[in-house]
Amino acid sequence: MPSEGMIAQADETLTLAAPAPEQSEPPSPARAEIDVPARWRRWLALAAALTVMVLVMVFRDKVREFPQYGYLGVFIFSLLSNATIILPVPGLVSVLAAGSAFNPIVVGLVAGIAEPIGELTGYLAGYAGRAVIADHKTYARIMGWMRGHNYLSGYLTIFVLSLIPNPLFDLAGIAAGALKLPVSGFLVSCWLGKTLKAIGIAFLGGWAVPFIERLLS
Template identity: 45%
Template structure:
C-alpha cells in the first residue's frame, strides 16, 4: 500500500515538474511569438494611434517595444507627438508604455532558457548583465541600442522583474522625452523660421546624432543576431 502511494506521489511530482519546466514555458514563448507576429503584420496600423495624444504615445511605445527583434515605426512617431503635445508628458507616457512592452523579451527569456544558450551574443549579454547589472539595462534602454537581447538574457537569468521594469522605465522615459523635445524644438524652429547660425548647427548636429545612433543600433542588432545564428 505504501509503495503504491509513494509511486503515485512520484508520478504526480514528475507531472508537475514537466508542466512547470516545459509546458508553461512553451505556452509563454508561443504567446510572445504570436503577439510579435501579429503586431508586425499590422505595423502600419500603429501610426493611427497617434491621433489619441498621450494615450496614443503610451500605446505606440507599448506596441513598438512588445515586438521582439522585428522593427516597428513607433520611435519615429514620438517626434511627431512631441511637436503636437507637451513633450514631457509624451516622454512619460511613451516611457511607461515602452517599459511594459519590453517585458515580452523578459518573458521570452524566462520561458525559453535553452533556446539561445549556444548563441555568442546571448552569452555576451549574460556576461554583461552579470557584471554590470542595472547599468547595462539602463544603457540599452536610454539609447536606441537594441534592448531585446538584454531583456531575453534578464528573463533567462531570472533577474528580478521589479528591478528590470524599474530600470527600463527610467531609461525609456529619458530616451523618449529627449525624442519628444527634439521633435518639438525642430517643429518650433521650422514654424518660427528662426534659422540663425547657432540654431542651424544645433538642429543639424542633433539630427545627425540621432541618425548615427539609429544606424549603429540597426547595424549592431543585425550583426549580433547573424553572428549568433
C-alpha cells in the same frame, strides 16, 4: 632486454591510444554572420533615416487631426512596438511626432511607462526558457555584462541599453529573464532609461520637425 614482439605490441598500444585528429565543423546557422559591405550599410542607414523622417511628418499630421487621442496613441504605439522583437521604429516615430505637437515632457513620461510594459514579452520569453538565441555572440556578451561582478550589474546594463535607442535591448530583456532578474528591478531600470530617452526624443521632435518644415517651405 625486451623482445621485438613486446616492442611491437607497445607501439601498437600507443597508436591506438593516440587521439584522432579533430575535424573542423562548419559554423552553425546561429553563429553565421552576414557580411554586408560598408557601402550598402551606409545606403540602408540613409534610407532608414529618410523613411523615419517621412513617417514623422505624416504621423504628426494624424496626431493633430485627433488631439484627444494624442497621448493615448503614443502609449499604444510605444507599448506595441516594444512588445515585438524588432527595432521599435514605430514607437520612436510616435514620440518624435507627438513631441512636436504636445508637451514633450508628458509625451516622454507616457512613452516611458508604456515601453517597459512592452519589453516584458522578451523578459518572459527568457524567464520561461524559450529563448533560441543562446549561441548568438551578442547575446553571450550581454549576458556577461549582466552577470558582471555584483548584483547591480544586471540593473545597470538594463538602464544603459534602455537609455540609448538600439536593437540590443530585446536581447537584454531575454537575458534578464533567463538570469531570473527580479521583474520589479527590471521594470524600474527599464523605466528610468526609457523615460529619459523618450523625453530627449520628444524634445528633439519638438525642435527638428518645425525646423524641417521651415526648410521645406
